[in-house]
Amino acid sequence: MLPFILTAALAAAFTARADTTDSQWATEVVIAKQGDHCADDPSCMNRLHPAIPPVAHANPGDFITMGTRDALDSDLTLDSIADDMAALDLNLVHPMTGPVHINGAKRGDALAVELLAIDPDQYGYTLIVPGFGFLRDLYTESYIVNWKLTPRGAVSDQMPGITVPYEAFPGSIGVLPGEPEVQAWKAREAALAEAGGIALAPQPIGGLPAAVCGPEGSHSADCLRTIPPRENGGNMDVQQTQVGTTMIFPCYVDGCGLFIGDVHYAQGDGEVSGTAIEIGAVVTVRTSIIEGGAAGMVAPQVSGNDEIRDIEPTRFHQTIGLPLKTAGEVPIYVTYLESEKIGALENLSEDLTLAARHALIQMIDYIQAEHGMTREQAYILASVAVDLRVGQVVDVPNYVVTAVLNLDVFDKYRN
Template identity: 40%
Template structure:
């Protein structure tokens, strides 16, 4: 299956920050599908095995104002344009950085039933009513552009029980994804393939690429209903990436705790701990001569966030690990 990049081809080697004003957000996450899986029915569990993922030679990473984990810190657009060659990504915008490839599909999911569509729409509307950032249905850029699919269809930004935009970087070639089926034929779609990503994807984009993906499907009849499986599962029989990158080997790390700028505690707040770990990693990269925008992008494509503890109250710890071997002289 051929898939497009997450911005549907709106970025290319000539794109600059000035072009961000012309971006059409309605076409984000173009998906290839749906694929009708013969014999699949509600209550089944669909196994998707990713056999091979072949990247296209151009990719990008960008900071989009208003999005990402630190939108209050980074309010201006920034773009990194990557050249993918020999399983590494390099960019003139990040001199001295070479990102190893571990391609995966950021979005993979099945269609919801009408009941699930209604249920999930309700809960997302409730979240939006409390002031949370939620993207409601929008016919702009939808395919088809008319009818209930355009006006009522769930957006692809959040993952859900049937799959979607989970951005789990371990879903490389050789991995298996297991999704509960809600409609006849399952209706599988995929897209948004990163060439590489840090666990967290903090600036909102990874090394975003178009890709060709080969998959195998297997139906586990009645298993989702029988075992009450209501969320995605995944596995990999080997290493999802070369162990020296997956571990990683030769790294430097920062720790974040739920401590506010004024020195007071916000006990057990993993969001604040995560924020502090990222900000400290950005500081570390700035010490090495990178701008804060460059550092934020490096965090998004190469830094892995880890929950180090959720028991040492009041200060839970989130760590950020940066592999030193992405830097070349």
């Protein structure tokens, strides 16, 4: 009887215990997506203001899991075509999940946010939007690439022979500004717009949460747009913020007001078309508070280990950009300066933007000539797989920016 009794006892012991999924040591705060769009979701916002109430509270060390939406809060699908882009409402950019109040955090502290996991949707897109992007003067027609996302990489019927590796990160992540920051940033951006530069004033139409930022909202004239990154983080689009890295933000309000959105499946340094591989995703982070850590911080910082090395290509092609242009051309980004000197010059001094443009145009020409892609396909590929990098900033007048194409994206080099 002993073997039977022992077997029965062991069976009872094992059946009485749950499987490993029920053995947990960390508290998880889950903020799931609700509804089809940000306007349907009480946990979603697309403007920045300290009056936006928290959608959840979390303690330092908790796992915070957020369902996020694509950058345009769109209805795009694998069957979408360029004509469908006419229905996009840019007043809805960017839908963010949050803010999350971190218990114990105070204004003047810093918030360390460790990126633990990103679970992407199965669909993503990359767009050329007229009037937007680094080469917006050269690309004036709508264009869309629809991506099927797999664990191996992103593939598209519009980009045959290309597989873009999975290197996801949150394009937008940050903390709420305080009232002094809102007023200071609003004033400096208004001054830039008054001078003729590009700056987006607060826009209540489409602003969320509507009770704070909409047309009838309590702070509709002060809710900041999310397109430009600022000292609080936001739309930084820094591809090195991969899973495993820790981002550090100065806190401007008690609780910090953490938000996340605009996840990118992959992106080149520069995001030159104006979009990466834009996706919805589920993102998990955990936080810690650095008491008084905001002192001396003027912008977010990032620390990590081998994440940068892991996203480096094993083979590449590189173009060298110099601050050169044709005589008579006034680069689009300096037209507001109204300088009579710029137009006649063929060489500008210490101009990294012009050098980056020079490198990128050469790279697009190379992709077309060497790999048989159209100019639109080449621009899209550059946005998701070409890194613009500063070569040097000392050899006056010609600072150098390079464009580095990850040749690993071409199936012909891997198979």
